[in-house]
Amino acid sequence: MKIKLNINGTDYESEEEPRMLLVDFIRDVAGLKGTHVGCETGSCGACMVLLDGMPVKSCLMLAVQAEGKKIITIEGLSEKNGLNKVQKALSEKKALQCGFCAAGFSIIGTWISENEKNIDDKKVKEGLAGVVCRCSGYDTIIKTITEVAKNE
Amino acid sequence: MSERTEKFLKGKGNFIDDITFPDMLYLEIVRSRKAHAKLLKVKGGLTADNLDLTLISTGESYRKGKNYEVEPVLAKEKVLYYGQPVSAVYDKDRYKAKDLAETVEISYEELKPVLTIEDSLSSKPIHDSKKDNIVSSFEVGKKFSLGSKIKLSDELFMERVLPNPLETRGIVAFYNSGKLNVWISTQSVYSIKNGLTRILGLNPEDINVYQSDTGGAFGSKSAVYPEYVIASYLSIKTKKPIKWIESREEHISSTRPGRGAKAQLKIYGDEKGKIEGIEGKILVDVGAFADDLSSTSPSWIGYQITGPYMIENVFIEGYSVYTNKAPLGPYRGAGRPEATFFIERMIDLYADYLGLDPVDVRLKNLPEKLFESPTGLKVLPSKAFFEEGIKKLNYAELKKNKAGVSFGILIPAVYGGESAKIKIESGAVKVWLGGNAHWQRHELFVKRIIKEVLGIPEDKVILMNGNTSELEKGIGTWGSRSAITAGYALYKAALALKEKVEKMGLKEPQQVLSSELSSEYYENMQLDPSMISFLLTAAIAEIDEGIKPAIKEILAYYDVGEPLSSEAIYGQITGGLLMGIQEVLTEALKYDEKGKPVAETLSATGIAYSINAPKYDVQITSFGRSSAPHGAKGVGEAGTVGAPPASARAIENLIKKRINSLPINLDLLA
Numbered sequence: 001m002k003i004k005l006n007i008n009g010t011d012y013e014s015e016e017e018p019r020m021l022l023v024d025f026i027r028d029v030a031g032l033k034g035t036h037v038g039c040e041t042g043s044c045g046a047c048m049v050l051l052d053g054m055p056v057k058s059c060l061m062l063a064v065q066a067e068g069k070k071i072i073t074i075e076g077l078s079e080k081n082g083l084n085k086v087q088k089a090l091s092e093k094k095a096l097q098c099g100f101c102a103a104g105f106s107i108i109g110t111w112i113s114e115n116e117k118n119i120d121d122k123k124v125k126e127g128l129a130g131v132v133c134r135c136s137g138y139d140t141i142i143k144t145i146t147e148v149a150k151n152e
Numbered sequence: 153m154s155e156r157t158e159k160f161l162k163g164k165g166n167f168i169d170d171i172t173f174p175d176m177l178y179l180e181i182v183r184s185r186k187a188h189a190k191l192l193k194v195k196g197g198l199t200a201d202n203l204d205l206t207l208i209s210t211g212e213s214y215r216k217g218k219n220y221e222v223e224p225v226l227a228k229e230k231v232l233y234y235g236q237p238v239s240a241v242y243d244k245d246r247y248k249a250k251d252l253a254e255t256v257e258i259s260y261e262e263l264k265p266v267l268t269i270e271d272s273l274s275s276k277p278i279h280d281s282k283k284d285n286i287v288s289s290f291e292v293g294k295k296f297s298l299g300s301k302i303k304l305s306d307e308l309f310m311e312r313v314l315p316n317p318l319e320t321r322g323i324v325a326f327y328n329s330g331k332l333n334v335w336i337s338t339q340s341v342y343s344i345k346n347g348l349t350r351i352l353g354l355n356p357e358d359i360n361v362y363q364s365d366t367g368g369a370f371g372s373k374s375a376v377y378p379e380y381v382i383a384s385y386l387s388i389k390t391k392k393p394i395k396w397i398e399s400r401e402e403h404i405s406s407t408r409p410g411r412g413a414k415a416q417l418k419i420y421g422d423e424k425g426k427i428e429g430i431e432g433k434i435l436v437d438v439g440a441f442a443d444d445l446s447s448t449s450p451s452w453i454g455y456q457i458t459g460p461y462m463i464e465n466v467f468i469e470g471y472s473v474y475t476n477k478a479p480l481g482p483y484r485g486a487g488r489p490e491a492t493f494f495i496e497r498m499i500d501l502y503a504d505y506l507g508l509d510p511v512d513v514r515l516k517n518l519p520e521k522l523f524e525s526p527t528g529l530k531v532l533p534s535k536a537f538f539e540e541g542i543k544k545l546n547y548a549e550l551k552k553n554k555a556g557v558s559f560g561i562l563i564p565a566v567y568g569g570e571s572a573k574i575k576i577e578s579g580a581v582k583v584w585l586g587g588n589a590h591w592q593r594h595e596l597f598v599k600r601i602i603k604e605v606l607g608i609p610e611d612k613v614i615l616m617n618g619n620t621s622e623l624e625k626g627i628g629t630w631g632s633r634s635a636i637t638a639g640y641a642l643y644k645a646a647l648a649l650k651e652k653v654e655k656m657g658l659k660e661p662q663q664v665l666s667s668e669l670s671s672e673y674y675e676n677m678q679l680d681p682s683m684i685s686f687l688l689t690a691a692i693a694e695i696d697e698g699i700k701p702a703i704k705e706i707l708a709y710y711d712v713g714e715p716l717s718s719e720a721i722y723g724q725i726t727g728g729l730l731m732g733i734q735e736v737l738t739e740a741l742k743y744d745e746k747g748k749p750v751a752e753t754l755s756a757t758g759i760a761y762s763i764n765a766p767k768y769d770v771q772i773t774s775f776g777r778s779s780a781p782h783g784a785k786g787v788g789e790a791g792t793v794g795a796p797p798a799s800a801r802a803i804e805n806l807i808k809k810r811i812n813s814l815p816i817n818l819d820l821l822a
Contacts, residue, residue, distance in 0.1 A: 019247065036367075038367075039400040040400055041400065087162075090161060094157065098366065099367065100318040132754065133762075134316060135592075137723075138762045
């Protein structure tokens with residue numbers, strides 16, 4: 001079937017099987033490789049994107065379910081080739097190690113900083129609970145996102 | 153700012169599944185759905201009938217005469233663990249390759265699986281050609297007999313744990329114009345190249361291995377696995393690029409987990425807290441097939457059983473045994489956490505029996521001068537370090553909070569040395585290391601060493617991914633070795649380059665950067681006691697929601713030698729600490745009674761999420777430089793060594809029941 005998706009403001013149209021997952025459309029059809037597959041079951045958040053402004057795990061959705069919605073991936077969080085505030089802070093504080101989780105923490109961190117009110121460590125910890133970092137013990141990630149969100 | 157992290161945050165990484173070629177074929181592995189069975193029929197795909205090879209093991213001489221069975225690439229006649237590769241299919245469409253895998257027919261005659269160390273010792277051999285299930289046995293230390301006043305025994309166990317890097321394993325193999333090119337997510341392009349060369353019978357000059365950006369490893373990306381051989385073989389056969397990406401479910405069933413170690417120990421001492429001896433057995437469940445690393449692990453654990461302490465009598469018998477489970481591999485720490493958990497738990501048992509403060513007992517047993525353990529391990533006196541640490545962590549306050557405390561050592565795997573290459577090209581300094589970083593932030597110490605020796609600004613230095621065609625020889629990243637070994641080699645390579653620079657009369661960094669100089673160095677070093685670092689860890693527990701134990705605060709006072717990058721070290725330590733804590737609480741690879749892994753998803757393996765992160769108090773210190781010219785010691789595995797015994801003790805202090813098995817049995821809380 002024909003699937004037409006709007007990702008980071010660009011329309012992509014392709015003839016695909018109905019069973020194609022959103023994450024595979026993003027990676028293999030749109031060629032946006034920053035969204036990763038870590039677990040296939042919604043456990044890790046490496047595939048996280050914004051769908052009409054809400055964070056979703058793109059391995060848990062069919063591509064066709066995202067038709068007519070605005071999809072933002074890690075590549076679309078800022079202006080061309082830049083980093084948004086959350087991404088810039090994660091980079092400056094050396095919060096990430098292997099980097100495979102970058103989409104997850106960038107997307108959810110951005111959403112928290114823009115949407116959560118009265119931010120504290122605990123709220124951020126709970127907000128990040130769907131995204132796995134296997135390297136860092138989360139400490140610098142939590143502190144960095146809390147700091148950005150507080151200044152938002 | 154790190155260019156590498158920025159690239160990841162822009163979504164521009166180059167992880168293994170990001171690498172594609174036109175006409176690429178997707179490989180799917182069809183795996184055994186039984187833990188122990190005869191294969192009656194396998195129909196469809198590439199099977200052992202077409203590809204009859206076995207993996208290799210590095211220590212050929214050691215193997216001779218041992219009860220040693222190496223894993224076949226594809227199962228033949230019998231399957232010996234759930235998830236063992238049986239057949240392989242491929243298609244140009246990823247989804248269709250999965251459909252194809254469903255069409256392969258396998259019929260089994262089920263056999264009773266052997267699933268525990270006890271079962272293994274009492275069951276018929278799982279390998280028909282062997283006399284029993286004991287892979288190898290060892291004696292460490294020297295037999296002794298003591299008339300000690302106190303003799304206490306316990307059995308301790310650490311369950312199997314999965315490495316679970318966020319990026320699973322994967323490979324792209326492309327045979328092109330007579331050469332096999334391999335892109336792989338790995339800790340060592342060299343072990344992959346050596347393995348594939350030998351297993352497939354290739355000429356070393358006909359294979360190049362390139363490291364993709366590597367999304368974590370924790371031990372799981374060091375060795376050659378069956379899938380790598382299959383992908384390479386199929387690419388040679390089809391002349392097309394072949395990609396294999398592991399699913400998380402495959403990681404759980406078939407990637408080599410770590411730990412699975414048991415100790416039956418007896419501690420001897422006087423009535424005042426002086427330990428006089430330690431003896432017993434260490435048994436390791438190596439799964440269905442052996443390699444040198446897994447089968448020698450009981451002796452490696454035994455070697456370091458005395459930790460930082462002066463214990464004059466030691467005798468350990470070690471056994472590695474077969475079970476119908478996935479073959480064992482290294483997991484962050486690889487023997488170090490086992491040895492530390494075992495000795496630290498025995499010391500707590502001894503201190504409790506005497507009613508003494510466990511920290512006092514530990515301090516009392518540290519050597520005054522260099523101590524050579526009966527196991528052969530040599531440790532420097534560390535009393536000053538631990539006394540200082542106890543003060544810095546405010547032990548009086550910790551005691552009020554019923555904290556658990558552990559002492560430990562971290563022995564870096566310096567064996568074999570390491571290589572480094574520096575090449576100045578287009579105004580930048582490119583560096584390759586024999587140990588292939590998976591972004592533990594090796595680039596920070598690389599930049600620092602180049603700046604220190606050559607005066608070149610850090611933003612002109614780029615750490616490249618592993619590449620056998622750029623740097624021919626190397627070892628790998630594991631065993632807390634990189635800062636010390638690769639740092640050493642890089643330091644020497646930089647000194648050699650400096651000599652060239654001076655000979656040519658180049659003075660300014662800008663002149664050096666416009667040259668086309670390069671330098672390569674292989675440093676073959678030996679372990680000496682100055683390289684072993686000391687670790688003091690404390691944990692405070694709470695019983696969350698009245699039922700679930702949790703660690704609310706973890707404190708670390710760690711010796712890192714000359715710190716090359718404090719941010720990198722901090723992240724390494726906190727990351728390791730949380731893994732160590734989680735191993736105590738929930739993280740484990742468990743199997744059901746038929747030998748199938750209980751977990752099917754990442755979250756079900758019990759790994760830590762952000763809500764599990766405790767408050768960290770990490771103090772990085774130097775208790776002297778190592779003998780390497782840049783003074784570094786190891787750090788990568790420090791947290792996984794220190795956290796388990798401290799965390800287990802902290803929970804024990806709350807629930808007042810002895811903890812001797814990990815992860816803790818929640819029935820203890822009832």
